Amino acid sequence: MKIFKSARSRLTFLYVAVLALILAILGVLAYVIFTSSIYDQTDRALSEVGTSFETTARRHFEDVQEQKNVSEALSHTAEDVSFKNYKVFVFSQTRKFLWQTRTLEAEPNISTDTAQRWLNEFTSSEEANLDGFSNDRELFRVHYHPFKMGGSSFYLIVIHPLDEQKAYLRQIRNAMLLIVPVALLLTSFGGYFLAQKSFAPIAEMSEKAAHIHSTNLYERLPIENEEDELGRLAKTFNDLLARLNRSFEQQKRFMADASHELRTPVSIVRGEAEVSLTKQDRDVSEYQETIAIMQKESERMSRIIEDLFTLARADSGAFVPALSSIFVDDILADTVRAFRTLGKKHDVSISYSQNGDMPLEADEFLLRRLFTNLIDNSLKHARSKIEIESSMKDGQYEIRISDDGPGIPLDKQDHIFERFYRVDKSRSSNSKSLVGSGAGLGLSISKWIAELHNGRLKLSKSDSNGTVFKVVLPLNQATRTI
Ligand SMILES: Nc1ncnc2c1ncn2[C@@H]1O[C@H](COP(=O)(O)OP(=O)(O)O)[C@@H](O)[C@H]1O
Ligand SMILES: [Mg+2]
Known part of the structure; x- marks a missing residue:
């Protein structure tokens, strides 16, 4: 459905649908409760009228005790009492019509036949009520009141027209039928307006993002x-x-x-x-x-x-290192050996104090490249010596490469791992290098190699007495691709 394409209309529709459901449930519930309470009230009043008729009849019966005439007592009662909007019919033990109370002005007239018909619907000896229609289709509440007096049974049929109650319920129904749609209409407008207001920033954001x-x-x-x-x-x-x-x-x-x-x-x-x-x-x-x-x-x-x-x-991010079981100490010793001749040529001593076996699952080629880069950098700057030490600490190898060069200026130290960063920008061809004069990529590649092995490469110290780089390689740790 096209109108529900926007989240705004969808939200409003949902909102209104939920409200409509709630109102419908509440409306039906209220109507049922009203109806049953009105019927309760009517039934109670009908029962009171029946009882009051019976009581009055008994009083008459006692008054005329000498004659002990039940019929007289009942006929007197029917003549004397009249209840507004309530009418009482008296039937004999054989369910024959005997008397009825007076019909007041403007009250609906009920024939004795109708009363007889209603009486026949009650069979038990207990009070009961039912809804009954008169011959001209008018609705009455009919009350059945059996009692005994002077040794015989009598039956009262008490009736009350329900037109007032019906009108009352009709009013409630009409009010609901008016209020519910109006409430729904108002909430749809309100909901749509609110949704529009809440979504406005999103519309603005998406427009801005599109540009x-x-x-x-x-x-x-x-x-x-x-x-x-x-x-x-x-x-x-x-x-x-x-x-x-x-x-x-x-x-x-x-x-x-x-x-x-x-x-x-x-x-x-x-x-x-x-x-x-x-x-x-x-x-x-x-x-x-x-x-x-x-x-x-x-x-x-x-x-x-x-x-x-x-x-x-x-x-x-898709680089997969070629892992194999290697010895880091062997690789270091090899690399140092490769640099020795060049070191000697420039009066730089390179010492490596081997410190036991250092087995590791690693990419041999990359580790060689890492150490070569670091020793090469040191050789370029060293005055007279390079020292390489290794140790095992907290489940990781630590390799320190120190030189006695002039160090890296403090303000440049933060940048040396950046790509293409060189402290000395002049492109002097450096004979003190195995790798050759670089483009400033060596340290960034070395750092990546260390991290690829879950390790780290750090500048430990650098001042006028020399520079120390530290490589940390964790033992027995699966390498990851980064
Ligand atoms: N041991 C060191 N002593 C002094 N400076 C160093 C040392 N190692 C690296 N540097 C400085 O860090 C910069 C970056 O090093 P690197 O990335 O290897 O690039 P490159 O070797 O190509 O110049 C180098 O230009 C150098 O100035
Ligand atoms: Mg380098």
């Missing part, structure tokens, strides 16, 4: 009240936008930095090629020099591309 694109991710939805549901929804949405914006900015910066880093080696290679092609008469050593430069720059490019590829895979 947010990648170019204006900094825009936010308005929050009227942070405490209510809508405010919280807007806040959640705004938080989502903030996260999206942040990762969008990161992505943009990453692209810009990556292309910037790649542009330099490409232009060097191109420049070298152009120069050597334009210059005539070059000797072999000159060509060799050019080709050496080109080789070094292409290596650098491959390295950057390799790093970018690693980070892209890390970002995709």
Whole structure:
């Protein structure tokens, strides 16, 4: 149904339907209760009239005791008493009509035949009541009152017209039939208005959200009240936008930095090629020099591309490490060995105090890369020595790599794990490196490797006496993909 497409109409419809049901139940209930209480009242009055007739007759009977004439007592009573709107018929033991009380003016006239017909409907010897119609279809409440006097049985039929009660009930019914639809109509308008008012901020929010694109991710939805549901929804949405914006900015910066880093080696290679092609008469050593430069720059490019590829895979969240049972101490010893010659060349001693077996389920290739990156960084900055220590603490391996270099300036320390971040931006080709002069991706990759193994990589300390990096790898812990 088209009109129920909007939540507003649906809500109003539900609201009105529930109210209609409640009103209907209440109405029927009230009507039933009214009716039964009116009947109770009427029946009580009828019974009183019967009793009062009987009492009066007995009094007459006692008055005329000498004659002990029951008929006289009853006929006197029927002549004497009259009850407004109540009429009494007296029948004999054989259920024959004897007397009736007077019919007052403006009271409906009931024939004795009708009274006889009603009497025949009662058979027991107890008081009882029924609804009865007169010959002209008028409704009466009929009361049956048997009693004994002077040794014989008599029956009273007391009647009361129900037109007043019927009119009263009709009025109640009419009032309900008027009030219920009016109440429903008012509540539908009220409900629709309220729903419209409550949904207005949502409509506004959805309109605003529809205008947010990648170019204006900094825009936010308005929050009227942070405490209510809508405010919280807007806040959640705004938080989502903030996260999206942040990762969008990161992505943009990453692209810009990556292309910037790649542009330099490409232009060097191109420049070298152009120069050597334009210059005539070059000797072999000159060509060799050019080709050496080109080789070094292409290596650098491959390295950057390799790093970018690693980070892209890390970002995709679908990286599955190639786990195997390895010994961390062996990998560390291997890596240190690989650096030793270079260290010696630059008068930097590299010491590794092996501290027992360190078995672990890990990705060997990635762990090698992690330690290589860290030792390589240390070697680039160390003055005379690098120390590597490992220990086991609280179910995790701790590997500390310290150097006696000049340290990282305090204000730069927070940034070193960021992608493409280098403290010294000059792209000096560093001969003190196994990996080669980097693009500032080493530490971010290393951190990712540590976290992929559920561990951590932290800068423990860095001042003018040197720098210490700490790698923490938890033992026996399933690795996760991040
Ligand atoms: N042991 C260290 N001593 C001093 N500076 C360091 C050390 N390790 C890292 N750094 C600084 O952190 C920066 C980021 O390191 P990294 O991500 O490995 O990039 P890269 O090695 O390519 O420069 C480096 O440029 C360097 O300035
Ligand atoms: Mg590095």
